[in-house]
Amino acid sequence: MSVFIVCKQAHQLISEGLDRPLSLPERTQLKMHLAICRACTGFDGQMSFLRKAMKKTASEGLPSEADNTGIEGRAK
Amino acid sequence: MTSITDLHQQLENLRPGLYRFAQLQLRNECAAEDAVQETLLAVLEKPDSFAGNSSLRTYVTGILKFKIIDHLRSLKKEKPLEIKDDESEDDLIDSLFNANGHVIGTPTVWGAPEATLQEKDFFRVLEVCLENLPAKTARVFMMREWLELETEEICKELDLSTSNLWVVLYRARLRLRECLDLNWFGKVSSGEKI
Numbered sequence: 001m002s003v004f005i006v007c008k009q010a011h012q013l014i015s016e017g018l019d020r021p022l023s024l025p026e027r028t029q030l031k032m033h034l035a036i037c038r039a040c041t042g043f044d045g046q047m048s049f050l051r052k053a054m055k056k057t058a059s060e061g062l063p064s065e066a067d068n069t070g071i072e073g074r075a076k
Numbered sequence: 077m078t079s080i081t082d083l084h085q086q087l088e089n090l091r092p093g094l095y096r097f098a099q100l101q102l103r104n105e106c107a108a109e110d111a112v113q114e115t116l117l118a119v120l121e122k123p124d125s126f127a128g129n130s131s132l133r134t135y136v137t138g139i140l141k142f143k144i145i146d147h148l149r150s151l152k153k154e155k156p157l158e159i160k161d162d163e164s165e166d167d168l169i170d171s172l173f174n175a176n177g178h179v180i181g182t183p184t185v186w187g188a189p190e191a192t193l194q195e196k197d198f199f200r201v202l203e204v205c206l207e208n209l210p211a212k213t214a215r216v217f218m219m220r221e222w223l224e225l226e227t228e229e230i231c232k233e234l235d236l237s238t239s240n241l242w243v244v245l246y247r248a249r250l251r252l253r254e255c256l257d258l259n260w261f262g263k264v265s266s267g268e269k270i
Contacts, residue, residue, distance in 0.1 A: 005175030008169075014244035019220065020238075039179040044188075046253055049189045050192055054221035055173050056193055061137035062203060063196060064093030 005029045010040045014047050083123055086132055087116050094140055096203065101144055101218045103211045107151055111143040118143075141223050148219070152233065168247055186261050198260060205255035209248060216241065217248035220228070 005013070010033045013026055022030065034041050091112060098108035118139055119126065126135050174180050192198050206214060219230050231241050 006173075007179040008173045008177035010178075011172070012242075012246060015249055016242050018249075019242055019245055037179075039182055042171055042183040043179075043253075045189075046183065047249060048190075049186055050249060050252060050256075051190070051221070053193060053198070057199060057202065058141075058222045058224060059134055059137065060131070060142075061090070061133045062093040062097045063199065064090050064133075 003029055003032055005033050007033075007037060007040050010034070010037065011043055014040070014044050018047060018051055077252060080120075080123060082116075082206075083120070087119060087136070090133055090136055091116070094136065097137065097222075098140060098144055098147075100203070100206050101215060101222065102147055102151065103215065104147075104151060111147050114143045115140040136234075145215070145223060148233065168250060172250070177192045184257055184261055192260075201250075201256065201260045205252050205259065208255060210252055213244055213248045213251070216244045220245055 013022060013030045016022065017030070020076055034044060094112045094115065098111045099105065102108045102111065114134060119136055126132065172179060186192075206218070208264055209217065216230065216234065216236075219225050219233070220227070225233075227238060227241055230236070231238055234241075236244070
């Protein structure tokens, strides 16, 4: 197994890392890749942010103000 | 100590948000309505259980999650979830990379994450993005992120293999990223945000 992975693998590991513990080789590969890849580092940040945003909604629920029209309007 | 009529009123105010929360996950109006109704009844039956340590919304949302899990189970019996329709979308992943597996283009930088999490408008956009996910992908993703179920549990509930589940979650995240990019972060950086 090579220590070098490409972005496609790194992206997948970043996502899977949110759902399962990565193995030591996987963590090493990812770390080495992130050290040299700005795009994947950006993706990693986006994924952590998404997790945080979902967590916040999970505990606080969705706002209930009378703003439903705005949401539905935009969803269409 | 809030009176019971106050509590009634407060719960009534929370109802639309609770309903949307349930509907996003259940994608079934009757089941969502039932889950909310059962939640409100549970709160009203034991009004003293709400200690006031958290906001009422947080407390009620916590109860709603259990009700949603119950309904997901009964929906599964009626209409088993098929993930297949989403599986053909490999191009969603492939389109991000060139033949060598390198990212095509540079992802936008999502600035000021902490400040963004304080913005109500952001969560409205997030909600729309969740709503736009394919129903089955959405259900899996929200079981993971909102109901905070472990992957083994989700696999068991939905008869999915773990590797299949990881891919569905990965795809959901890619879609959400794209949607947030277009509808929130893109606007922020070009100064078009309201």
